[in-house]
Amino acid sequence: MGEFVIHDPEKLARLWGERKGKPHMNYDKLSRALRYYYNKHILHKTKGKRFTYKFNLSKLVLVKPPAAPPRPPAQAPSAPPRPPAQAPSAPPRPPAQAPNGPPPASSSSTQRPPPASRSTPPSF
Numbered sequence: 329m330g331e332f333v334i335h336d337p338e339k340l341a342r343l344w345g346e347r348k349g350k351p352h353m354n355y356d357k358l359s360r361a362l363r364y365y366y367n368k369h370i371l372h373k374t375k376g377k378r379f380t381y382k383f384n385l386s387k388l389v390l391v392k393p394p395a396a397p398p399r400p401p402a403q404a405p406s407a408p409p410r411p412p413a414q415a416p417s418a419p420p421r422p423p424a425q426a427p428n429g430p431p432p433a434s435s436s437s438t439q440r441p442p443p444a445s446r447s448t449p450p451s452f
Contacts, residue, residue, distance in 0.1 A: 332381055
């Protein structure tokens with residue numbers, strides 16, 4: 329139990345290099361990393377069998393994934409939320425006029441009307 333064989337060491341090293349973001353990974357470099365686990369007594373090379381390793385299950389610490397946060401209790405479907413009540417707005421004021429009369433018509437003095445108020449808030 330806990331024994332495994334690496335059938336294609338170069339492919340394993342390439343895949344491990346992709347996973348770790350190391351594009352130049354090869355089996356020589358990967359085997360150096362495996363020897364680190366020999367010294368920690370987590371992994372052992374099986375004698376007489378090439379590319380065969382065995383986990384020391386007594387030293388192996390199984391990591392339990394974090395628990396998912398609790399979900400809020402389910403609620404019965406209700407009417408869609410209403411937008412907050414707004415005070416009625418005053419009608420827009422006409423532009424101020426000079427005492428000598430209305431300003432001459434030009435494209436730079438025209439004003440845009442205020443944007444129409446929305447009855448519902450924007451959705452994102």
